[in-house]
Amino acid sequence: MxxxxxxxxxxxxxxxxxxxxxxxxxxxxxxxxxxxxxxxxxxxxxxxxxxxxxxxxxxxxxxxxxxxxxxxxxxxxxxxxxxxxxxxxxxxxxxxxxxxxxYVAGQTAEAYFTHSDSRVKDNVFQQLGEMITGMHANERSIYGKPHHSGNNTEPCHLLQLEHAKIQLSYASEYMDGIRENQTKLLDTLLELESSIKPRSRYGFIHGELGPNHVLVTPALEPYLIDIEGAEFFDIEHEHSFLEFRFEEFYRYLKNDKLDPNRMLFYKFHHHISLIAAGLKLIHRGYPDQQLARNIADYHTVCALRFVEG
CATH class of the missing domain: 3.30.200 (Phosphorylase Kinase; domain 1)
Known part of the structure; x- marks a missing residue:
């Protein structure tokens, strides 16, 4: 110091x-x-x-x-x-x-979900929506970190496809519902991926933008934290995550120009990935074991809904 x-x-x-x-x-x-x-x-x-x-x-x-x-x-x-x-x-x-x-004084955006003043909530989440829209508007023709240059060898969503396969395999070892439906879940993943058309423009995304990664100052200014995963990517990857993390407050953040096929694919990918992430936190001694269990259980239910649907 x-x-x-x-x-x-x-x-x-x-x-x-x-x-x-x-x-x-x-x-x-x-x-x-x-x-x-x-x-x-x-x-x-x-x-x-x-x-x-x-x-x-x-x-x-x-x-x-x-x-x-x-x-x-x-x-x-x-x-x-x-x-x-x-x-x-x-x-x-x-x-x-x-x-x-x-040090940014204040609370996470999650605290404003239950704020008593609707005008304050409007102010916070409208600002956050404008910030996210502005961030995603930064575009380029290759995905990856800001310092990455050169051509990409394959579409970015295929990275998530391979990642989801690995996480599905891991989750099937520990969750009965996943193990019993593993083939159906994999088939659903492949079916959703097959509907995605090529793209050559990518926006800058945070990568894991839940309300816990937004600090709001007493002046109601939102700040993004835990930014290591930010990069150029399909913005649907971000929006599909925002949609279930912000729930009803996603209406302030939504974008009407998103690819619905990408939204479905990434949403399903997130559910599978978070099942495995929750389980790994349990297995590796994460301090808040109940939170880790809740993550794994919640996203198991969400993933199985895709199969039932």
Whole structure:
């Protein structure tokens, strides 16, 4: 703190915050009233280190390099996200990268689902909808991270198809309903994929934009957090996730120009992926075991509805 901010920034308190499954997050309070956040990307504390080691999709959403890259891109394009004060990647004293980041006071967007004033809710979610629309309007002809260049070898949705097959196989080992319907679920996945037509324009998406990844300040300004997975991709991947994560409040965020076939495919993919993610959090000792179980159970019900439908 002294090296980055100066000698008057003496640490008074450090509080562990809920940091999700891929990095540790701490709030640092100083004696002079200043606060900031410490991000720690320690692989030994990552609940998806196996997937990262095997270069599966989680490798695209972990690490200080991706945070730095996406933080710069979002801020340059006027999309609110906490400022990066300092990033340490030297790994001399510690075996992990860490960063000091702006502390954004406020609550997650989820807290505004039950706000008593409808005008406040309108304000928050309309702003968020405008922010998401503006972010998705940043387009280019290749998908991937902002620094990725060159041609893509296959359509981006095929990456999710292969990912879903792996997650379906994993889930079938532990969930009776999935195991009993595994063939039907795979057939449904392939059927949905077969309806997708080629595309050559991709928008910039967050990648996992639930209401828990939106901080809202007391001035009702939304900020995006957990941005490591942001990239250029089919925006339907984002919207299909937004639709079930924001439920009735998705009406503020929706886009009338989406491809319905992609929406169905990605929605089904999300359900399968989140069943497996919930199970992995259970198996790997995630602190909130009930949340992990609820995720696996809820998305099992959702995935099976596709088969029944």
């Amino acid at each position: 002294e090296k980055v901010f100066g000698t008057s920034y003496l640490v008074a308190d450090i509080t562990k915050m809920h940091g999700g499954a891929q990095k540790a997050v701490y709030k640092i309070d100083c004696t002079n009233g200043f606060s900031c956040v410490l991000y720690v990307w320690d692989m030994t504390m990552n609940y998806f280190q196996e997937e990262i080691t095997n270069n599966h999709l989680h490798a695209q959403s972990f690490g200080s390099d991706l945070f730095e890259l996406n933080n710069k891109y979002l801020i340059e394009h006027s999309i609110r996200t906490p400022a990066l004060y300092d990033l340490n990647k030297e790994r001399i004293r510690y075996s992990f990268d860490y960063a000091l980041v702006e």
